[in-house]
Amino acid sequence: MKTTLTSLLLIILAAPVFAETTPIGFKNVTVPDTQRPLQMVVWYPTAAATKPELIRDDAVFFGALAVPDAPAQSGEHPLVVLSHGYGGNWGNQVWLASALAHQGYIVAAVNHPGTTSKDRSPQAAAQLWQRPKDLSRAIDAVIAQPKQFGAVAKNRIAVVGHSIGGWTAMEIAGARFDPDLFARDCNAHPKLGGCIGYQQIKPAETPAAKAQLAAILRDPRVGAVVTLDLGLSRGFTDASLAALPVPALVIAGGVPTEDMDPNLESADMAKRLPKASTHYIEIADATHFSFMSICKPGGMALIEEDSPGDGMICRDGEGARPRAVIQQQVIGLITEFLGKSFRN
Numbered sequence: 001m002k003t004t005l006t007s008l009l010l011i012i013l014a015a016p017v018f019a020e021t022t023p024i025g026f027k028n029v030t031v032p033d034t035q036r037p038l039q040m041v042v043w044y045p046t047a048a049a050t051k052p053e054l055i056r057d058d059a060v061f062f063g064a065l066a067v068p069d070a071p072a073q074s075g076e077h078p079l080v081v082l083s084h085g086y087g088g089n090w091g092n093q094v095w096l097a098s099a100l101a102h103q104g105y106i107v108a109a110v111n112h113p114g115t116t117s118k119d120r121s122p123q124a125a126a127q128l129w130q131r132p133k134d135l136s137r138a139i140d141a142v143i144a145q146p147k148q149f150g151a152v153a154k155n156r157i158a159v160v161g162h163s164i165g166g167w168t169a170m171e172i173a174g175a176r177f178d179p180d181l182f183a184r185d186c187n188a189h190p191k192l193g194g195c196i197g198y199q200q201i202k203p204a205e206t207p208a209a210k211a212q213l214a215a216i217l218r219d220p221r222v223g224a225v226v227t228l229d230l231g232l233s234r235g236f237t238d239a240s241l242a243a244l245p246v247p248a249l250v251i252a253g254g255v256p257t258e259d260m261d262p263n264l265e266s267a268d269m270a271k272r273l274p275k276a277s278t279h280y281i282e283i284a285d286a287t288h289f290s291f292m293s294i295c296k297p298g299g300m301a302l303i304e305e306d307s308p309g310d311g312m313i314c315r316d317g318e319g320a321r322p323r324a325v326i327q328q329q330v331i332g333l334i335t336e337f338l339g340k341s342f343r344n
Contacts (some may be wrong), residue, residue: 023048024101025070026055027148031110031141036130039111040138041090043101044149045077046070055098056091060299063091064098072149078156078342079142081135082109085163085231085292086125086197089116092292093162099331105338106149108138115164128164128203132172132217135159139221156342158224160334162291164197166230170269173225173246174218175236179204182235193259194231222246224341226334228291229253229260233269241269247277247344249337251330253286255317260288281333285320289313291330294323 025046031038048070057063080100084092090109097107112131114124124130143152161169171177183204186195204210226249227233250273252266262282270280283290295303295314304311316323 022102023050023052023070024066024098025072025149026066026068029141031137033137036113036124036134038113038134038137039090040141041097041109042142042149043097043107045073045101045104045106047073056094056293060295060302061091061293062095062296063293064094066098066101072147074150076151076153077104077106078158078338079106079108079139079152080338081138081157081159082107083131083135083159083161083165083168084109084112084116085165086115087117087120088162088165088292089118093160094293095327096160096331096334100335103335106142106152108142108149110134110138112165112168122201125201126203126205126209127212128167128201129171129212129215129217131164131168132219135168135172136219139219155223157221158226158338158341159222160226160228161230162228163231163288164194166227167194167232169225169227170230170233170236170244170248171217172219173222173248174216174240174244176216176240177213177232177235178237179210179213179235181237182232185234189234189264191258192231192234192261192264194234194265196259198232218245224338225249226337227251227266227269228330229262229266229286229288230269231260231265233265236269236272238272241272242274244273244277247337247341248273248279249334250278250280251291251333252280252282253288253290253317254282254284255287255320257288279337283326283329285317286326287316287320290316290320290323290326294327 025044028041048067050067052065052067054063055066100107114121159169250266250270252262300311300314
């Protein structure tokens with residue numbers, strides 16, 4: 001009986017994440033390129049009266065309601081671009097994308113080649129500098145199609161990234177990465193997840209690759225940035241963080257682990273950012289995976305069956321609030337931050 005009640009509670013709590021009254025549209029497209037085509041999904045406001053369908057809902061994760069290929073609502077809308085973590089995909093932040101779209105945002109999310117759950121190409125993964133460029137291409141694609149997604153409001157574009165997606169977001173906002181600095185720091189903190197992953201994909205293996213990774217990757221159209229428990233932040237130079245030209249909201253999971261300690265990542269980076277335009281929030285009962293989709297009852301067992309050890313992505317902190325409640329807090333923090341940033 002206790003298990004049944006717990007499952008029911010999770011379903012009820014998850015429902016507000018994807019069951020809103022205002023309709024939103026959804027479209028899955030490919031951004032063409034001969035070398036690096038991108039799968040991109042876009043959530044956007046619509047006036048369509050068509051019955052919505054569940055998007056990215058499966059046996060493991062809850063999805064979100066939207067109207068596929070709905071006509072876009074007229075008028076201008078702010079744009080948010082989402083960047084997933086290593087080994088993730090655009091579906092990891094469905095809860096956030098749909099919530100923002102319900103509030104009038106156009107939200108685009110891409111699958112970064114080489115670092116998604118179904119594309120682990122070592123060659124593509126090593127080209128970390130391509131990730132910020134992926135987001136710039138997503139911005140280009142959305143702006144170029146106002147009839148499909150709605151018109152993008154000038155000076156109201158933000159990027160939100162989780163894990164290495166947070167690194168990606170900071171790069172496009174103006175942070176600079178120093179491969180030599182990061183390599184030295186990893187000697188002192190070899191168990192950080194960012195160091196382990198970085199050493200596996202070897203993005204600075206050649207002088208040419210190192211130069212591309214250290215290059216300026218900023219897109220001046222991005223006016224605000226949000227990171228969700230980011231990694232690799234210790235490779236950012238102090239000078240570039242101190243001079244970051246856009247406001248930043250840095251959100252950390254407060255449950256430290258050996259490979260992801262907020263004191264060594266999010267909190268450390270926030271201290272190096274401009275105080276006047278930086279907001280740092282540590283959510284005490286959130287883990288690194290609390291920023292991913294909500295697992296259904298039995299979802300963890302299905303993940304473990306397919307990939308032993310990976311079921312941890314369904315876990316939050318010990319004694320934590322349900323993930324849906326944590327995510328509602330995150331949605332509130334982000335919408336408040338973006339509202340203030342765009343007004344200013």
